Structure formats: structure tokens, C-alpha cells
Amino acid sequence: MTSMVERWFGSWARKRKSQWEEYGLMGRAFCRDWLALISLLIILIFILGAIFAPHLTPYPEQGRGEPNIAEKLSPPSREHPLGTDRMGRDGLARILFGGRTSLSIGFLVVAFGIAIGMPLGALAGYFGGWVDMVIMRITDVFLSFPALLLAIAIAAALGPSFTNAMIAMAIVWWPWYTRIVRAQTLSLKERAFIEAARGIGVGNLTIITRHVLPNVTTPVLVQATIDVGAAILTGATMSFLGLGVQPPTPDWGKMVDVGRAYMLIAPWDATFPGLSIFLVALSMNLLGDGIRDVLDPHTRRLG
Numbered sequence: 001m002t003s004m005v006e007r008w009f010g011s012w013a014r015k016r017k018s019q020w021e022e023y024g025l026m027g028r029a030f031c032r033d034w035l036a037l038i039s040l041l042i043i044l045i046f047i048l049g050a051i052f053a054p055h056l057t058p059y060p061e062q063g064r065g066e067p068n069i070a071e072k073l074s075p076p077s078r079e080h081p082l083g084t085d086r087m088g089r090d091g092l093a094r095i096l097f098g099g100r101t102s103l104s105i106g107f108l109v110v111a112f113g114i115a116i117g118m119p120l121g122a123l124a125g126y127f128g129g130w131v132d133m134v135i136m137r138i139t140d141v142f143l144s145f146p147a148l149l150l151a152i153a154i155a156a157a158l159g160p161s162f163t164n165a166m167i168a169m170a171i172v173w174w175p176w177y178t179r180i181v182r183a184q185t186l187s188l189k190e191r192a193f194i195e196a197a198r199g200i201g202v203g204n205l206t207i208i209t210r211h212v213l214p215n216v217t218t219p220v221l222v223q224a225t226i227d228v229g230a231a232i233l234t235g236a237t238m239s240f241l242g243l244g245v246q247p248p249t250p251d252w253g254k255m256v257d258v259g260r261a262y263m264l265i266a267p268w269d270a271t272f273p274g275l276s277i278f279l280v281a282l283s284m285n286l287l288g289d290g291i292r293d294v295l296d297p298h299t300r301r302l303g
Contacts, residue, residue: 029294036290039283046280050099063093065248073266083268085259091268095276098250102277105166105235105244106228106284112170114224117177122208122216124178125185136182139175147172148234155243162251165244169234173227180223184216222292229284236277252277 030036054060062068068088076083082091124135142150154168188194189212197207236253238244245251247258252273259270 033290035286039286042283046099049096050103053096057093059090059093062089063097082272085269094250098252101245102232102252106232109169109173109231110224110227113173114177116174118181121178121181122185122212125182126189126208139178142175160243162245165238180219181216185212188212218295222288225288225291226285229281233281
């Protein structure tokens with residue numbers, strides 16, 4: 001009995017050591033990618049700025065939408081580092097508070113897309129047959145429309161609001177994850193460990209949840225990181241068109257829409273929100289590339 005426990009503990013310890021060594025290799029590979037590190041830093045700055053917005057600006061009431069007409073369209077200064085908008089509201093406060101809505105749309109839409117697309121892709125790839133045909137034909141219907149145009153049409157039908165814009169985007173975002181997970185599942189279900197699980201009588205749903213889904217997370221994670229930036233861009237586009245967040249709630253896309261009317265006399269009003277969108281979207285793409293390289297063992301060893 002004692003020797004059995006010692007063997008089990010030794011096997012468990014070796015497995016844990018191997019896992020920690022793998023994590024160490026990934027960490028060192030990530031630290032060598034300075035573009036990914038800078039991108040992660042930029043994203044963290046925007047996230048922390050959105051979370052602690054009321055404490056990082058002396059004008060939190062203006063960030064939430066309260067006007068200050070006496071200082072409208074003031075240029076950047078010590079009191080207002082990013083200037084003020086047409087209502088006299090502090091530009092930095094508006095960008096910090098606008099990050100709450102813009103970043104929320106990006107992360108929540110991708111989260112909903114994964115929550116819908118991963119199970120459907122796993123079911124289609126694992127069971128095949130009519131299950132695969134039904135799920136993939138529905139997926140093809142959604143993918144046959146341009147994602148942005150379909151999201152705009154759905155948002156227009158539902159009505160302009162933050163919630164409706166997020167619902168519209170989530171509806172058009174899940175098919176990409178269904179495709180990715182289905183392709184991975186088709187390969188995984190023929191592997192020896194899946195066959196062994198079937199051979200000892202493990203149920204199909206248990207195999208999917210415990211063996212299939214955990215092994216398809218790498219491509220999903222990479223795609224999700226890149227998609228957050230794309231979702232923020234799409235959400236900003238919908239707000240720019242008047243179908244997303246409505247005033248006085250701050251949103252980067254809506255701030256660009258309002259500020260473009262004053263580009264000749266107050267270019268800062270639209271430039272800084274647009275620059276925020278650009279920086280976050282670019283950083284998410286570069287971070288996604290870095291994560292992909294880190295999670296690929298061949299690339300990691302070559303690096």
C-alpha cells in the first residue's frame with residue numbers, strides 16, 4: 001500500500017514539475033517578445049484606467065456626461081490635458097469613462113461568441129452526421145453575410161442601445177468559433193486517448209467536456225485575443241452610426257462621431273478617442289500574435 005501511494009505521488013509530482021517547466025518556457029518566450037509585452041502594458045493601462053476612472057480624473061461628473069459650457073472646446077492644457085469637447089467636458093475623463101463601454105463591448109461580445117460557438121463546434125465535430133450538417137448549415141447562413149452589415153441590421157431592428165448593440169454583435173460573432181472548434185474536434189476525436197475513454201465506457205458528453213474542449217482552447221484563445229480588438233472596432237463603428245451607446249454615456253465611437261464636426265477648430269475632440277481605438281485594437285492584435293507564438297511549442301523552441 002505504501003509503495004502504491006509513493007508511486008502515485010511520484011507520478012503526480014513529476015507531472016506537476018513538467019507542467020511548471022512548460023509554464024516557465026512559455027513565460028520566458030513571452031518576455032522575449034517585446035512587442036507583445038508593450039501591447040499587454042498598453043491594454044492593462046486602458047483597462048485599469050477604465051476601472052479606476054473616477055479616481056484618476058478631477059472631473060468624474062464630466063466623464064459621466066455632465067456639461068461645463070464655460071470651457072467648451074478648450075485646447076489641451078494643464079487643467080485639461082486632452083482638451084474639452086463641445087459641451088466643455090474634460091477629454092481625459094471622457095476617454096477614461098468611455099473605455100468602460102468600449103472595452104466592455106469588446107470583451108463581452110467575444111465571451112458570448114465563445115460560449116455559444118465552442119459547444120456547437122464540439123458537438124458538430126464529435127457527433128458528425130445530421131448534427132454536424134444542421135449546425136454547420138446554420139453557421140454557413142450567418143457567415144454568408146458580412147458580419148458588420150448583419151450586426152448593423154440586427155441592431156437597427158432591435159433599436160439603438162448598448163445592450164442591443166452587444167446582442168447584435170454576439171449573434172454574428174459565434175460562427176467563427178464554431179468553425180475553429182469543429183475543425184479541432186474532427187482531429188481530436190480520432191486520437192488514442194479519446195478512443196481509450198470510449199473503450200472504458202465514458203459518456204460522449206463527458207468526453208466532450210473533459211477531453212475535447214480543454215484541448216481546443218489554444219486556437220480559441222489566440223482567436224479571442226485578436227477578436228477583442230475587432231469587436232471594439234465594430235462596436236465603435238456602430239456607435240459612430242448611432243446604433244450603439246447613446247449620449248450622454250461616453251463611448252469612443254460616439255465621441256469620434258460628435259468630434260468630427262469640429263475637426264477644423266478642435267481636432268483633439270475626435271483625435272484622442274480615435275487614437276484610443278487604434279491603440280487598443282492594434283495592441284490586441286499584436287498580443288494575439290505573441291500568444292500564438294508562445295503556445296506553439298515549435299515556434300517557442302526556435303525562439
